[in-house]
Amino acid sequence: MNRDGLADFLRIRRAHVTPAGVGLPAGDRRRTPGLRRQEVAQLAGMSIDYYIRLEQGRGPHPSRQILNALARALMLTQDERIHLFHLAGQAVEAPQIREDVPESLLHLISFLEEVPAYVLDARYDIRAWNPLAGALMGGLDSVTDENRNVIRWVFMSPDIAEHLDDEEKSRFARSSVADLRAAMGCYPDDRRLQALVAELLALSPHFAELWSRYEVEVRREQRKQVTHPAVGTIDAICQVMSVPDRDDLRLVLYTTEPGSPSHQALRDLRQLTLSS
Missing domain, CATH: 1.10.260.40 (lambda repressor-like DNA-binding domains)
Structure with a gap:
C-alpha cells in the first residue's frame, strides 16, 4: 500500500x-x-x-x-x-515492465507497410518500430535508447516545435502525463519509471506543473498533426491499442483518411524510405 x-x-x-x-x-x-x-x-x-x-x-x-x-x-x-x-494495494498482484517484445508483435508491425507503427512500453520507451514510423518520427535508428523515450522528447527536446505546434504539444503533454500517472500506479516498484519521473520533475517546470495536478487517464485514441520536413503536414489518428497478455506494452498506429492529402503524404514518405 x-x-x-x-x-x-x-x-x-x-x-x-x-x-x-x-x-x-x-x-x-x-x-x-x-x-x-x-x-x-x-x-x-x-x-x-x-x-x-x-x-x-x-x-x-x-x-x-x-x-x-x-x-x-x-x-x-x-x-x-x-x-x-x-x-491502496488492492491489485491482484504487482505486474512488472518486461524487456522483451513478443515476436508476433514484431511481425505485425513489419507487415504494416503503409501505416507508421511502433511498440511503446509503460515508461514511454519506443521498443520496436517499422520503417515508416522511423521516418515519420525522425530516424529512430540513429538515436540512443534514451532519446527513444517519447515523454522525454515531448518535454526536453529543443526541436519538438518542428514536429508539433504549441496547441498539439500542450494537448499531447497533458495526456501523456496523465497516462504516466496511471503507469506509476500499476508499476510502483519499477526503478527506471521512478527515475524518469524524478528526472523530468527536476528538469522540466512544465512537467512538474502537470504532474502536480494528479490527473489520471490511460492514453487511447487521439488526433495528431505532425509536420515532416520532406512531405509536409500529416493529419492522423493516433490509435493506442493494448497488447493481449502484456499490459506493459501498447501498439501505436498512425492512420489517415483514405484518399486524403495526409494519406498521400504517408505514401510519399514511404517511397522516400524505399529509395534511401
Whole structure:
C-alpha cells in the first residue's frame, strides 16, 4: 500500500470536486476549494476520523468497499478508480515492465507497410518500430535508447516545435502525463519509471506543473498533426491499442483518411524510405 501516494491522490481529487457536482450546497463561507473532508466522508458513508487518517497517510488498509465508496464520492473516472485501487494495494498482484517484445508483435508491425507503427512500453520507451514510423518520427535508428523515450522528447527536446505546434504539444503533454500517472500506479516498484519521473520533475517546470495536478487517464485514441520536413503536414489518428497478455506494452498506429492529402503524404514518405 502506498500511503503517501493515496493521501496525495485523495487530497488533490477532493479539491477538484465541486459541492454542486455532488448535490451539496456551496454555502457562503466556503474557503476550501472543492469538497471539505467531512463532506467526502459523508458521501462515502464513513467516519470523518477515518477519512482524515487516510488523507494524512496514516490510515489502515482500506477495503474494496471503502475504495468503491470513495471513488463514487470523488466522482472518479474508471482510470482514476483503477489508480486508487493500485495505490491502496488492492491489485491482484504487482505486474512488472518486461524487456522483451513478443515476436508476433514484431511481425505485425513489419507487415504494416503503409501505416507508421511502433511498440511503446509503460515508461514511454519506443521498443520496436517499422520503417515508416522511423521516418515519420525522425530516424529512430540513429538515436540512443534514451532519446527513444517519447515523454522525454515531448518535454526536453529543443526541436519538438518542428514536429508539433504549441496547441498539439500542450494537448499531447497533458495526456501523456496523465497516462504516466496511471503507469506509476500499476508499476510502483519499477526503478527506471521512478527515475524518469524524478528526472523530468527536476528538469522540466512544465512537467512538474502537470504532474502536480494528479490527473489520471490511460492514453487511447487521439488526433495528431505532425509536420515532416520532406512531405509536409500529416493529419492522423493516433490509435493506442493494448497488447493481449502484456499490459506493459501498447501498439501505436498512425492512420489517415483514405484518399486524403495526409494519406498521400504517408505514401510519399514511404517511397522516400524505399529509395534511401
